[in-house]
Amino acid sequence: MPTRSNPPDDVEGKIEKHLELLRDSIELKLLKEVDAQLKARFESTGKIIGIAFGLVAVVFTAFGVKTIFDVKDLAKVTAINEVQNKLEIDDPNSEFRRDVDKVVARALINSYLLTLASLKRDDDDPVLNISDGDFRRFRILVSDPETSIEEFSDVIEILLKSNIGERAESVEILIQAIGTGAGKAYGWIADQPEKRAALLKLYQGEKLIKVSGAIMADEEATKTLLIAAIRYAGLNDKQSGRKLENLAKHKDSDIASEAVLALAKVEPSSPSIKAVLDKPIASKLGKDWATALRVAFEISRLKRGKYYFNGSETEFKARALITVNTLRAAIANDFIFRTSLFKAYKLGISTKEDPMNIYMIPEDILFGPSSVTSYLFQLASQNEDELTRTIRAFCLEVNGRCTGSIITDLAVDSKVILNGGVELGKVGAPGGISIRPENSLLNSPVIITWRDIDSVTHRGTLSKFLGAEKNDFAIVVAKSVGQDIED
Structure with missing residues (x-):
């Protein structure tokens, strides 16, 4: 490590050599971006810029960001004080502070997305724990009209997954402010429909109902934005039926199709x-x-x-x-x-x-x-031919063998009539019955399998099913072609 008496050029040479060895790391990228922020504010020559990378450590300390680079010996006290005063590092509203916040936020996005992907393996609706400092940086990033659509979408997803506890109201207010283009701070959203579309796609609350309604009524809305508004309305706006009905007749088949799907949920x-x-x-x-x-x-x-x-x-x-x-x-x-x-x-x-x-x-x-399985079989059972046809439709044929079966616990007043006149009710099949076609042929016999009170397995061929509408049904699929479905 060089001493404070080393000339600045020698210091920069050692730093550059160290950076070259670590150029592929995320921390290196972050350092370079922060250094660029520093150099943009000072002359390209002189003692201050000569120790720019030393000053990065000061910036990181002020921002609460840790780095593997130990550059404290590179910083001169007088230069540090001069930079701190000029850049107003301690002021969260300073221009420099805001710029570095954006750099740090961008570096954090991938980390949180990786964490989110990991959590999704075990939970369909995971929750991210985000520090107050990171939350503030993300707010700055999504509020900046210069932020790319990719970063905007990623940050909105991260914020929504941290939408818990006391922070929930803050996220809701932010989403509404951006989506509606509230005031001067968010008026830019009107000229960036792709970001508004991203909001409607990711946000599943009710704060943007008026926004989606206005978009669906706007004949000048872009196709991407209109489809996003339609999908949002289908999930969140019970009162959107009339607008969706009109859009279901749209000349653009993609828009009409999305409107019909949304209408399926609403009306x-x-x-x-x-x-x-x-x-x-x-x-x-x-x-x-x-x-x-x-x-x-x-x-x-x-x-x-x-x-x-x-x-x-x-x-x-x-x-x-x-x-x-x-x-x-x-x-x-x-x-x-x-x-x-x-x-x-x-x-x-x-x-x-x-x-x-x-x-x-x-x-x-x-x-x-x-x-809807029970409703399907209950209605089909009103006609004997339809019932057997429905059962055969669930053969789930694989190489000529049926791998699908319908199971049900017999109701007290329902019974199965087998070929030969045998009647089977709840007492005879206390564990329920399994129903499946014998094979995949068109007129395949329907086989009933059950265990009696002594757990002895029996099989018979279905003749009639009386009172089937009183039973609950479920579908079972064999795990392998060679496995008996009853197993």
């Missing part, structure tokens, strides 16, 4: 939704089925809408009925369910003749809290 019984769901029954076209199924799934996705995730069984059943009737229509038109090539528990639906053109089904539609 699933609207005329536009009914038209989309009815169209493939008449046209028989694959593209119309694809649209209808996607809309039908969106109607019943609890995770994607707020309006019926409130314990209202009546609202859920009304939505589930629309989804189920679309699935029933698809099954009546020779659609069957298929397993994903990558994950057995992910299911899709396609025609028998075109297995490659498959429409994937959200997991929460057939499994989980918003499952």
